[in-house]
Amino acid sequence: MELKFTRSLLGALALSTALIAASPSLAAGKLTVSLSQDPGSWDPVDTFLVAWATVATNIFDGLTYRGPDLKLVPGLAESWQVSEDGKKITFKLRQNVKFHDGEPFNADAVKFTFDRLLGDEGSKGPQKSNYAAIEKVEVVDPSTVDFILKSPDPVLLTKLAGYGAMIVPPNYIKEKGEDYFNTHPVGTGAFKFISYEPKIGVKLEANPDYWGGAPKISELDYKFITEPATAVAELQAGRVDIVVPPIIPISMVPTIKGDSRLELMSVPGPTVDALRFNTRDGITADVRVRKAIIMAVDRKTIVDAILAGQASEIVSFQSSLSLGYDPDLKGLPFDPEGAKKLLAEAGVKPGAPLQIDIRGNDATMNEVAQAVSSYLQAVGLNPTIKPYELNVLLNDIIPQGKTGALFQQKWGGWTFDYDNTAYSMYHSGEKWNPYEKDAELDKLLESQRPMTDAAEREKVLKQIAAYVNDKALELPLYNSNAIYGVNKRVKNFTPAPDNRIKLNEVTVD
Structure with a gap:
């Protein structure tokens, strides 16, 4: 009797396995993705962070x-x-x-x-x-x-x-409350939320009833890894399948390219980097000083030498793919002697201190900031670089107006429309604009929003870029490619320029 029962059980298991293999609606396999940041809340109204969108694109629609x-x-x-x-x-x-x-x-x-x-x-x-x-x-x-x-x-x-x-x-939000929803999101997306450990990661599972078709993997595991070297090491070790931008530094590109198990995927994207100015306090409240700082920095050399073809120079805080980009807009030239003259005109004494705030986990920007620092020293300034933990910089230091003279701003520009960037960066009272209050600029920003004629609106957006350029509100640096590190066992993955990667069609070997 016992033998018959065992054979029956084995038969049932074999049948079950066959049914699973034959069913197109049942997913299999686990995909692990490395993110450089914990968004802190999964509520769509709480964030502007690209890291949030990388995950939430799979939870919400x-x-x-x-x-x-x-x-x-x-x-x-x-x-x-x-x-x-x-x-x-x-x-x-x-x-x-x-x-x-x-x-x-x-x-x-x-x-x-x-x-x-x-x-x-x-x-x-x-x-x-x-x-x-x-x-x-x-x-x-x-x-x-x-x-x-x-x-x-x-x-x-x-x-x-x-x-x-x-x-x-x-109903879910009304029953569970706002705080619960922040850490236990529910959407209609291809993957369901399972668990979230702050600063550790978030786990999702396939939603077999997804209106767009059941995902082809069963588990989606995101790990928050803030150190670039650690993220790449985890990719090499096979414990991570995809490393999402912007964490991979240019210096590690050859490491990924040289590993036969890995693939480097690089696509032009909307992300731009700048060192924005504290226009309220200290020497950078003077537009002459801001222009001198811009003129002191050889951005072309930075792009060529440090970014190794994975970025391009910018004049305004947008990519060439953005509506509002003006190819004819001329930025201030690299002119150290001119910079020294402007500093002297502004009464800035040699050795004047200058603090540059950056994201502590951005290895590429760390290299860039070191280069910027060297250029500023060459014109008589005394810069120091202060790295911050990412969430502290984004949620406290910048919005509260507690930055040094310059602070790093990395912006996804995901709408590929300058309005989405410019309004947030320059309009009075916006979170990312802690210092500048300019009625004329506010008027320009507001005037283009109702326009239905794209050509007319583009003209105003170009005016805004020119106005910001003239006031020297930031030191524009570069438009970087979105660089992904991917294990070759991952199939049917398409890198997204804006990091909003939807993973329902991806499979893993």
């Missing part, structure tokens, strides 16, 4: 979606229609979609999401102003919503594909 090819396609909305005056957008929603907790996705969920984003909860985070054109969302029927706009927003459909516009579950 927006009404629209923009993939690695940068084309805008339907997401949770099957279609949309914009009124002639641009002040109303009607969305037809997908039906029979559910949140991970089983709650139905419908028009009420869309309204709740945007009422929340534009209300008190959204006011606590950095996302609300990005969607300020929305006056209200009206439910037409369970699968139709109208977005009523205060004024047209030509970038809104793209903004609906990411960050604050991700659709969230009303």
